[in-house]
Amino acid sequence: MEFSHNEYGEQFADVYDEWYEDLDDIDSVVRFVVNLADSQPVLELGVGTGRLAVPLSQHLPVSGVDNSPSMVARLLARPNVDPRLTVSVGHMVRDMPRGPFAVVLIAYNTLFNLLSADEQRVCLAEAERRLLVGGHVIIDAFVPDDSLGDTPNESTQTKRGNQLVESRAWVDTTKQLMGGSFVDELGNDRSWQVRYASPTEIDEMAHAAGLVLESRFSSYAHDPFTEASSRHISVYGRAF
Ligand SMILES: C[S@@+](CC[C@H](N)C(=O)[O-])C[C@H]1O[C@@H](n2cnc3c(N)ncnc32)[C@H](O)[C@@H]1O
Structure with missing residues (x-):
């Protein structure tokens, strides 16, 4: 079955915030990202309805890209969207904002919305190219068992x-x-539809993209990642 590139966002935009409002403790996510970004700009790929980007932009400049006009419309309709938040409609790889950024955030399985290993690898390589010196790529995804x-x-x-x-x-x-x-x-x-990958495979793709794993947690509250973890929040930095 073919799945067109912006189908997910277009189908889920109207229910996304209601269905996924309990997904994360947003304050923990904000603290996690702000701590790594050190007041420098952040890019969120697949920014969606702004669940994370809107609260993050209260603290630092945030750029977001999403290929679903309906998702982006929901984001822009939120009250108090900070002028430090810049959003574009486009493909997260082909239209990735130029940066540079202190953090590229790929939250809630969004890497898996790219439906081939090649596309995921290119995404990580393009993210690496946009990092400021000392910058980080954060990948948040489920662990396939x-x-x-x-x-x-x-x-x-x-x-x-x-x-x-x-x-x-x-x-x-x-x-x-x-x-x-x-x-x-x-x-x-x-x-x-998603193309899933294990943490080990993501590490390999990240390595091929010039990134190295710096830390891995099972939550944004820095809970330790173990073999039993069903989710990982992985932080990568430049290999050189
Ligand atoms: C699981 S949602 C996550 C949304 C947001 N990051 C969050 O954590 O709430 C994935 C988002 O990625 C977007 N998306 C999927 N494939 C994309 C692509 N190829 N380029 C840009 N955005 C994409 C979808 O429209 C959707 O908004």
Whole structure:
């Protein structure tokens, strides 16, 4: 199944903030990024509705890019969007803002929205090229585990915001692709697709892009990353 490049954002923009409002403690994310950026500009790839970029821009200059006009419209409609936040509609790799930046943030599985290893690798290389001296790339993603291949392709009911939605997922472990759909109470069907990668594979891609792992946590509150962690927040710096 072909998944067009801005389909995710266009389908989820209207429910994104409601469905994912509890995803993170936003203050922890802001502290984590601000601490690394040291008052210098930050770039968020796949900035979405500004869940992170808007609060971050209260502290430092932030640029964001997203290929979904509907996501960006939601961001711009937020109250009190700080003038230090600059947003463009475009592809996060091909139209990546020039910078330079102290931090390039790729949050909440957004690297996996690029549906091939090549595209993910190029993304990291382009991010590396935009770093200020001493800058960092932050990747926040789920850890795929061995049980992924056993994902049953059957519908389950899940709570999303105030709604009970029918959720279905599929996994192709040979291509490292997974996807699914959510059908809400009104019958709206929203689908998603990602190309997942393990932390080890991301480290290898980062290495090929001239980046080296500096630290890895299981949360923005600096909880330690262990073999049991289901999510990683990884910080990379320039290899040289
Ligand atoms: C999972 S959401 C994350 C949004 C935001 N970073 C957050 O943490 O709330 C992924 C975002 O990436 C955007 N996106 C997906 N593929 C993209 C691409 N190729 N170029 C630019 N943006 C993309 C989607 O429109 C969506 O807003």
